[in-house]
Amino acid sequence: MTKNNNRIQRISQEIHKKLAIILQREVQDPRIFMATVSDVEVSYDLAYVKVFITFLHDSDPNVVKVGLQALHAAAGFIRKLIGKAMRLRVIPKLNFFYDNTLSESIRISTLINEIIKNDEKRRITSCNI
Structure with a gap:
């Protein structure tokens, strides 16, 4: 594994940890109730992050749809909190997907x-x- 791939992997793991904490403690939107970060994929240039989310009551497709809409609406706020928590030159844009x-x-x-x-x-x- 190259040095750059190790860095991307470390950044991915750190973003995963920070997102889990942010969703649990900072985001107060009731539509994002019990959202769990299952995986994070960071692009090679660190400009984009794919965040894979599961929800507690994901058997109802409406819960998933509303939850993802709320996450997309709060993406700027979450991105700002990640920027404060991590020391990155570029704070990646967040894209949320249902896992x-x-x-x-x-x-x-x-x-x-x-x-x-x-x-x-x-x-x-x-x-x-």
């Missing part, structure tokens, strides 16, 4: 469990015949 990997993994796990139960039921009924 659905957790909800998708739960859905897939539920489907697999249902298939296993159905398969066991078929085995039991075929053995009894």
